Amino acid sequence: MPYEDDKEVLEAFEEETRERLEDIETGLLDLERSPGxxxxxxxxxxxxxxxxIKAGAGLLKFKDIEMIAHRAENILQRVRNGELTPDAPLxxxxxxxxxxxxxxxxxxxTHADASTVQRRLAALERYVR
Structure with a gap:
């Protein structure tokens, strides 16, 4: 059975992703509180x-999640390399x-509107270059 059809695998991915999202949010807010x-x-x-998140989404063929996480990962790599400063807009x-x-x-x-996802991806795009 493919992973994307395995209920147990999907539940584990969702739980782990929610935990990672909480960690990401906390980390980003901490960065925002200490500019510079x-x-x-x-x-x-x-x-x-x-x-x-990107790797799990790719394995499960959740293309939108994979694309968002990949773009964010690229931006975070630029922050790690000192090419970008994590300012409030970023x-x-x-x-x-x-x-x-x-x-x-x-x-x-079902609540994730495709136009919202695309708009948020576009907002990240300016930081990828």
Whole structure:
């Protein structure tokens, strides 16, 4: 049976993703509270959580979640490399993108409007270049 059809696997992915999203939100808000002082360990932890979400979504063929997490991961890599500073607009764009991931999970999947996902991806796009 493919993973994306296995209820147990889906439930585990959703639970783990929700936990990672909480960690990401806490980490991003901590970064926002200390502008100019980038905590490399915190950024790395957020990056790892985004990477794990991307990998799980890819395995389960949740393309929208995978795409959002991948784009966020690329931005977080630029922050890790010192190419971007996590200022308020960037933090807001990342938080909104991860809100879309949350909306795409489980029974809430039907509430995630495709235009909202695309708008949030577009908001991240300016940071990817």
């Amino acid at each position: 002082a980038v905590d490399g360990e915190r950024v790395h932890a957020i990056f790892r959580a985004a990477h794990s 933090i807001t764009a990342l938080l909104e993108a991860f809100d879309s991931v949350h909306d795409l999970l489980g029974e809430r999947r």
